[in-house]
Amino acid sequence: xxxxxxxxxxxxxxxxxxxxxxxxxxxxxxxxxxxxxxxxxxxxxxxxxxxxxxxxxxxxxxxxxxxxxxxxxxxxxxxxxxxxxxxxxxxxxxxxxxxxxxxxxxxxxxxxxxxxxxxxxxxxxxxxxxxxxxxxxxxxxxxxxxxxxxxxxxxxxxxxxxxxxxxxxxxxxxxxxxxxxxxxxxxxxxxxxxxxxxxxxxxxxxxxxxxxxxxxxxxxxxxxxxxxxxxxxxxxxxxxxxxxxxxxxxxxxxxxxxxxxxxxxxxxxxxxxxxxxxxxxxxxxxxxxxxxxxxxxxxxxxxxxxxxxxxxxxxxxxxxxxxxxxxxxxxxxxxxxxx
Amino acid sequence: xxxxxxxxxxxxxxxxxxxxxxxxxxxxxxxxxxxxxxxxxxxxxxxxxxxxxxxxxxxxxxxxxxxxxxxxxxxxxxxxxxxxxxxxxxxxxxxxxxxxxxxxxxxxxxxxxxxxxxxxxxxxxxxxxxxxxxxxxxxxxxxxxxxxxxxxxxxxxxxxxxxxxxxxxxxxxxxxxxxxxxxxxxxxxxxxxxxxxxxxxxxxxxxxxxxxxxxxxxxxxxxxxxxxxxxxxxxxxxxxxxxxxxxxxxxxxxxxxxxxxxxxxxxxxxxxxxxxxxxxxxxxxxxxxxxxxxxxxxxxxxxxxxxxxxxxxxxxxxxxxxxxxxxxxxxxxxxxxxxxxxxxxxxxxxxxxxxxxxxxxxxxxxxxxxxxxxxxxxxxxxxxxxxxxxxxxxxxxxxxxxxxxxxxxxxxxxxxxxxxxxxxxxxxxxxxxxxxxxxxxxxxxxxxxxxxxxxxxxxxxxxxxxxxxxxxxxxxxxxxxxxxxxxxxxxxxxxxxxxxxxxxxxxxxxxxxxxxxxxxxxxxxxxxxxxxxxxxxxxxxxxxxxxxxxxx
Numbered sequence: 001x002x003x004x005x006x007x008x009x010x011x012x013x014x015x016x017x018x019x020x021x022x023x024x025x026x027x028x029x030x031x032x033x034x035x036x037x038x039x040x041x042x043x044x045x046x047x048x049x050x051x052x053x054x055x056x057x058x059x060x061x062x063x064x065x066x067x068x069x070x071x072x073x074x075x076x077x078x079x080x081x082x083x084x085x086x087x088x089x090x091x092x093x094x095x096x097x098x099x100x101x102x103x104x105x106x107x108x109x110x111x112x113x114x115x116x117x118x119x120x121x122x123x124x125x126x127x128x129x130x131x132x133x134x135x136x137x138x139x140x141x142x143x144x145x146x147x148x149x150x151x152x153x154x155x156x157x158x159x160x161x162x163x164x165x166x167x168x169x170x171x172x173x174x175x176x177x178x179x180x181x182x183x184x185x186x187x188x189x190x191x192x193x194x195x196x197x198x199x200x201x202x203x204x205x206x207x208x209x210x211x212x213x214x215x216x217x218x219x220x221x222x223x224x225x226x227x228x229x230x231x232x233x234x235x236x237x238x239x240x241x242x243x244x245x246x247x248x249x250x251x252x253x254x255x256x257x258x259x260x261x262x263x264x265x266x267x268x269x270x271x272x273x274x275x276x277x278x279x280x281x282x283x284x285x286x287x288x289x290x291x292x293x294x295x296x297x298x299x300x301x302x303x304x305x306x307x308x309x310x311x312x313x314x315x316x317x318x319x320x321x322x323x324x325x326x327x328x329x330x331x332x333x334x335x336x337x338x339x
Numbered sequence: 340x341x342x343x344x345x346x347x348x349x350x351x352x353x354x355x356x357x358x359x360x361x362x363x364x365x366x367x368x369x370x371x372x373x374x375x376x377x378x379x380x381x382x383x384x385x386x387x388x389x390x391x392x393x394x395x396x397x398x399x400x401x402x403x404x405x406x407x408x409x410x411x412x413x414x415x416x417x418x419x420x421x422x423x424x425x426x427x428x429x430x431x432x433x434x435x436x437x438x439x440x441x442x443x444x445x446x447x448x449x450x451x452x453x454x455x456x457x458x459x460x461x462x463x464x465x466x467x468x469x470x471x472x473x474x475x476x477x478x479x480x481x482x483x484x485x486x487x488x489x490x491x492x493x494x495x496x497x498x499x500x501x502x503x504x505x506x507x508x509x510x511x512x513x514x515x516x517x518x519x520x521x522x523x524x525x526x527x528x529x530x531x532x533x534x535x536x537x538x539x540x541x542x543x544x545x546x547x548x549x550x551x552x553x554x555x556x557x558x559x560x561x562x563x564x565x566x567x568x569x570x571x572x573x574x575x576x577x578x579x580x581x582x583x584x585x586x587x588x589x590x591x592x593x594x595x596x597x598x599x600x601x602x603x604x605x606x607x608x609x610x611x612x613x614x615x616x617x618x619x620x621x622x623x624x625x626x627x628x629x630x631x632x633x634x635x636x637x638x639x640x641x642x643x644x645x646x647x648x649x650x651x652x653x654x655x656x657x658x659x660x661x662x663x664x665x666x667x668x669x670x671x672x673x674x675x676x677x678x679x680x681x682x683x684x685x686x687x688x689x690x691x692x693x694x695x696x697x698x699x700x701x702x703x704x705x706x707x708x709x710x711x712x713x714x715x716x717x718x719x720x721x722x723x724x725x726x727x728x729x730x731x732x733x734x735x736x737x738x739x740x741x742x743x744x745x746x747x748x749x750x751x752x753x754x755x756x757x758x759x760x761x762x763x764x765x766x767x768x769x770x771x772x773x774x775x776x777x778x779x780x781x782x783x784x785x786x787x788x789x790x791x792x793x794x795x796x797x798x799x800x801x802x803x804x805x806x807x808x809x810x811x812x813x814x815x816x817x818x819x820x821x822x823x824x825x826x827x828x829x830x831x832x833x834x835x836x837x838x839x840x841x842x843x844x845x846x847x848x849x850x851x852x853x854x855x856x857x858x859x860x861x862x863x864x865x866x867x868x869x870x871x872x873x874x875x876x877x878x879x880x881x882x883x884x885x886x887x888x889x890x891x
Contacts, residue, residue, distance in 0.1 A: 236400075237441065238436060238438060238441040238442045239441065239442050239443055239444040239445070241399075241436075241442070242434070242436055242442040242443075242444075243444070243455075244397065244428070245392075245395055245397060245428050245429070245433075245434040246428060246429040246433075246434075246455060246456050246459060246507070247425040247426060247427070247428035247429040247430065247456070247459050247460060248425070248455070248459050249425065249459070252459065256444075256447070256455075257444050257447075260444075260446040260447075261444065261445065261446050334446070336445055336446045336447075336491045336493070337445065337491070337493050
């Protein structure tokens, strides 16, 4: 190995880096694409699970629908009409194709297309989830960040205590206590939240106040904890110390140096918490009699309305997957090493 | 002219994890004149970084400045408010961190972080700051000074980042720059370039500096005066020449002595044609699945052949990333070699550890670099040493206990230590336990993977002495892997130089520097810092060869 050869063989390594930018971009998009494919695959697996789970529910649908007085011929006829006599896999494919084209089937209970049943309920749920998210995410993130900055202080300890207290209290306790205090004793707010009755903005606020506060309590706790943990981790890094030694103000240290590097874990915590707002709100919707999709699903279970159950379950899964996938994609894009 | 810095009776306390308060800086006083570079030298835990940071009025978490004064340019940093301190940081006193790779925010472009100092303090308009930054990049001899700032930190090398962090420190025109072990994490060939750049810039702009280091040779190149610290107290202060030539304090003398390790043990000359204990033939190892051509996806060791004669030691030297640790892992079978042969006393050794017999495993033991991670923190020393005894020799109960005592004697540790757990031991003690665990198997060959590089100079020298002693008593062979030539020279008879996964040269110890080496070997050997203060200015490496060879 003489010196000239060494120079020739190794010197290009410095200039290579400018060309790697494009390759890097392609790499990132392939990561994002891969993530989307995984989400799609998960969705198919989930739909299969949902279909199987509802298929093994006890009882024959046709018998249930026709009641105890039905003749065997009538039951058999209905089974054929509903394709219940076909093999399970064929029914699954038929159902999946329907889902793909937006046809969720017809409700057994009241013979209405499931899309029509779900549509307004989903809108209601999204409204509630949206208002709750708008109210709780900024507050939770600010509280988490403040706790991280002031870690060890009285504020931090009180907040941590409060968060643990909120996590340990079941939501029906929070909800019923809220009803007891604000609706029964103080009579400030209506006990039931039926969105249709709202005539003014103030009314709307009053209707949403209790469910939103209850839900915000439940989902904020996790977000505060995760934000605090992620921020403490980045605040302990040498580059944050370096920023401090450059004379940066506390605000700059947090907003420019710590926060951008904590986005990945924080956004995941937010997505997980928000996904709860659609499927996990059944208790809150029931207590406040809020006409959301979770309550619709419970009603569907009690009437053994299979297409409706399946569709609701699929809606929950889609929303959940959507949020988690968005969080992952944001985390990938916010990682400068991959940019 | 008045001193730029006057530290008087500085006391800094820390709260331990257990809540106990300890004093870590116990009344330190010294001065720095304008334009003077003062080195703080001492082993880890001596308080050198803590003192340096106090010059910015900063104490790390859990630490608190409890007394004394730190006057920088007429301002006592101890008594300023946090806001006033922030105004001084970056403008009057600036900081160059130990690991620039960790000190750059991974989510921001380098140029934005460099000019941020000017932005924070409103020093100059942004475009002017950018021009100044590019000027500094050029002065610090960075490649592509006009565009390098547009990159993200992970896109440039460690040596470049270290110089970029110096640019970040210098952009606010400080009168004092703190260098906190800025070259410790770098390879020697890179260290030279960085040191040179630092020295040139500092000399040019007549900036005073505090240079924190544990490496006396590096300090000798750059400092005007040296402050020797131990246990949070000043041991000795003097001009660089004085400290190097006439150290008066015993600790300083020990530091200097540790720098000149003796030669390997003059063992009995082995039979010239003896069968090698260990022989490697064209070993290829790497990571990722095997490709169709039989090579791993990422090949780290590219066909290395070595022989180890009985009673002899083989040194493997090279810079980070050259594949020396991977080679050790391949020999030990932890990372099975993809191809090639490993012969133990002439008999082929299966490449994967799980295919080797217990007897084969016993004969080759490995000692890892970091005893902190290699020793289970939850087990007491007797258990840690007892495991190989039970596994290889079936020793239990009183017999095992007696053997543990003997092992502790061998590595010169008190027997009472066997009831302690690793976190309760010092770094040097842990490394001795690490070694004793290998000895417990009663091996023939010990693979030492950078076992001294995490230790302080004096402690490392003691470990080297121990290795030699054990060899005399037990007739071991070492494969000694290191990036540090003086350490390798102190232990080994044969030295192999590795570069980019290949063994490029092998020589006996007496031949080091005595024959016509390959270009890389020459560069590597020349880059080892010497205590001579004129060494840095005197060496002449072809910068292009350096850039090409060191790839950073």
